[in-house]
Amino acid sequence: MSNPYEGAKLHDCRDAFTSVLEALGSDNTDIVAVCNDSVGSSKLAGFRDKFPERLINVGIAEQNMVGVGAGLANGGKIPFVCAASPFLTGRALEQIKADVAYSEANVKLVGISSGMAYGELGPTHHSIEDFAWIRALPNVPVIAPADRVETAAVIKWAAAYRGGCFLRLSRVGVPDVLPEDHVFELGKANYLREGGDLTIIANGVLTHRSMIAADLLGASGIDARVLNMASVRPIDEAAVVRAANETGAILTCEEHTTFGGLGSAVAEVVVDQAPVPMTRLGVPGIFAHTASANDLLNDFGMSPAAIADSAQALLERKG
Amino acid sequence: MTPEDLSRLANKIRRRDLQAVFEAGAGHIGGEMSVIDILTALYFRIMNVEPANPAAPHRDRLVLSKGHTALALYIVLSEKGFIPAEEISTFLQHKSRLNGHPNRVKVPGVETNTGPLGHGLPIGVGMAKAAKLNGENWRTFVITGDGEMQEGSNWEAIMAAAQFNLDNLTLIIDHNRLQQGARLAETNNLAPLAPKLEAFGWAVEEIDGHDMDEICSALSPGTITAGKPKCIVAHTNKGQGISFMSDNVAWHHKVPNEEQYKQAMAELEGALE
Ligand SMILES: Cc1ncc(C[n+]2csc(CCOP(=O)(O)OP(=O)(O)O)c2C)c(N)n1
C-alpha cells in the first residue's frame, strides 16, 4: 500500500494563477485584474506592482465588480475578476447571469478559496454551491483545476478563450497530479489511472485524494479508473459513457454539495446514456460544522480511506 | 455601569480576545479591538436583553454586520451570561459552535448570521419596521465596518430606513479608516461619511468611538430625533489599545507571535493602572 504523493511538495494553486497572470499581462496589455479589496487573498500584489493601472480594486462591492468586469470586456479588455468564490458567485450571481452569461461578455470569473478552503470561517465563507449555480447558466464554462500544473494551464487557456468562464481555485495545498507539460482542453477528462472495476471521477482538491484511494483499492485487488474532470460544464460525456460501459460503476468526489455539482452533472449523463450504479460523495446538503478545510473533507467521508470504502460499497451494488 | 466600569470591562474583553486569537491562531484582531468599546457600552449600559431568555420578544436587537469580528461578540455575550465563559477557549475548534462568524442557530444572543459584508443593515431595517408595525418600543442597533459601507446593499437600506421614518434604528459605523488590504482612502474612500448619511435623511452624530462617555451619550434614547433613523459615525482605531497594531493595515487578521502577544498583553494590562 503506497501513497503516490508521500512526501510530495504541496502547492497553493493561487501562486500558479498569479504567476501565469503576470506573465500573460506582460505580453498582452489588455489583460486586467478586477478585485474586491482582495489583493492579498487573490495574491494580486505582484500584478499590482507590475501593472498598477491595470489592477482595478472596486472595494468591497462584488455586484459592482462583476458589472465593471463586463464593461471592461465591452471596451476590449480581458478582465480576470478575482474574489473569494462565495462572494463572487453568491453575491453577484445575477450580474454573472445577465452581464456575463446572457450578454456573452469576455469576463474570466476567478473564484478564489472555493469549496471549504476557509474551513473554520464557516458556511458563509464556504463556496460549495458554485458548481450548481454557475453550471445552470449557458455560455459560462465551469472549471475546477486539480493542482498547480492544471491551474497554470487553465489560466493560459482562459486568456486565449473568447468568452466568459468560471475558474474555481483553492488555497489548500495540493501535490502535483498532472504532468508538467499538461495542456488544458475544455470539456475533456484526463485519464489519470486506468482500471476496469469502477471509475472514480473527481476534480479540484479531491483529485489527488481519489488517486490515493485508488491505490488503496489496488492493494485490495480492485482496479479503479480515475478521471480528473476539471470541466464540469461542458462535461466530457464520452468519457463518462465509456466509464459506465467499461467499468460498470461510477463514484464521484467533489468539494461541493451533492445537490447540483459534479456528481449531478455526471449522473445526468449516466441516466440519459448509460445507466449504472453510482455513489456521489460531497457535502450532504447541510451547512458544515466548525472544522479546518481538510478535516471537513474527512468528516464528510472524503478521506482517501473513506473514498475507498465507498468504492467497495458501490462495487457490491454493481451486480 | 459607569463609563469607568465599562472601560475596565472593555479592557478585560480585549485581553480575552487577544488571548483567544493567539491560542486559536486566527481571528480578526484589528477590527475586534476597534469595536469592543461600542459592544461593551451596548450590552452593559444601553440594551435591554435577557441572557436567560434570549428570544424575549421585546428585547433590543443588535446585528454585528461586520461578522468577521465575531470573537468580540462571543466574549461580550459570555460576559453578559448568554454563553459560558469557558466556552471561549473552544473558538474555531473542531465542532465548536463558535466559528469565525456568528450563528444564531447555535449561539444564544446572536440575532442573525453574518459574515458576508453588507447584510446587517437591511435586516436591521426589517427589525425596526417590525417593531413599528407591532407598536412596540424596542430598539435595533446595527454595527458595520467602514469598508463594509462600500457594499451597495447598505445604501439601499439607508434609503428605506429614512423613507420608513425608522427612528428606532441606530446604525453605528466603526470608522477605523482601514479595510482588509488597505486604507479606505486608497481603495474607495467614503469619508466624510456624515454628510452622505445626512443627505439620505438620517440624523448623524460623530463621536470618538473609544470614549465611553461619548459612546453612552450618543446611544442614549434621549438623543433620538423623532422620525429619523440615527447614524453614529464612531471614529475608532483598528487595533485600539495595542500600539503596534493600532491604525496598522497589517493587523486585519494577522496573528501575534509569542513576543508580540506578551507585549500586547502587557500594554493592555498597563492601561488598567
Ligand atoms: C461580501 C464580502 N466581501 C468580502 C469579504 C471579505 N472581507 C472580510 S473583512 C473585510 C474587510 C472589512 O473592512 P471593514 O468593514 O472596514 O471592517 P473592519 O475594519 O472593522 O475590520 C473583507 C473585504 C466579506 N466578508 N464579505
Ligand SMILES: [Mg+2]
Ligand atoms: Mg474598517
